[in-house]
Amino acid sequence: MANFNKVLLIGNLTKDPELRYTPQGTAVVNLRLAVNRRFKDSRTQELKEDTCFVTGVVWDKQAETCNQYLHKGSPVFIEGRLQSRSWEDNSGQKRNVIEVRVERVQFLGAAPKKAEPSFADSPSQEASKEPSTETSWLEESEGAIQ
Numbered sequence: 469m470a471n472f473n474k475v476l477l478i479g480n481l482t483k484d485p486e487l488r489y490t491p492q493g494t495a496v497v498n499l500r501l502a503v504n505r506r507f508k509d510s511r512t513q514e515l516k517e518d519t520c521f522v523t524g525v526v527w528d529k530q531a532e533t534c535n536q537y538l539h540k541g542s543p544v545f546i547e548g549r550l551q552s553r554s555w556e557d558n559s560g561q562k563r564n565v566i567e568v569r570v571e572r573v574q575f576l577g578a579a580p581k582k583a584e585p586s587f588a589d590s591p592s593q594e595a596s597k598e599p600s601t602e603t604s605w606l607e608e609s610e611g612a613i614q
Contacts (some may be wrong), residue, residue: 475547475568477502477522478576481542485533497531499538499570502544524548524568534586540543545574 486498493560505518523544526534538544553568556562 475548475550477501477503477524477547477568478543478545479522481538481540481544482521483540485531485535486607489529495528495531495535495607497526497534499526499546499573501544522568523565525551525571526570526573528571530570537575543576545576546570547572547574599610 482500482502487495488497488536489495499520501524503522505520506518507518509516510516513528546568548568548570550566552564552566554564
């Protein structure tokens with residue numbers, strides 16, 4: 469029988485990324501994502517919303533880029549696979565978690581605001597440096613993070 473493990477999510481970060489490094493120096497960041505689902509209650513016909521909270525784990529250069537550009541509230545698209553891990557906490561109790569092992573991150577929404585130009589910068593030079601603020605600013609300025 470074939471197996472398939474693929475996760476595609478669009479949501480907003482519920483907190484700033486948490487960048488850390490392994491003892492070998494590999495960057496890793498946790499992205500805590502809120503994914504909303506709107507639906508009509510079949511009993512009351514009322515529109516309702518359900519939120520699912522998911523942790524995505526991003527590694528290497530992609531982790532450092534996420535830490536640099538993302539913040540609480542940032543909309544993102546993540547693609548990856550489900551991964552489970554177990555450990556024993558400080559009190560000796562066994563813990564389990566299922567996370568998304570992120571393989572690709574796409575930043576959505578507008579680019580972060582830049583500081584106002586100083587008098588030394590000419591307005592025409594500053595305008596040409598700004599990335600596009602279309603729906604996917606990172607894709608247009610750097611390409612998708614792979």
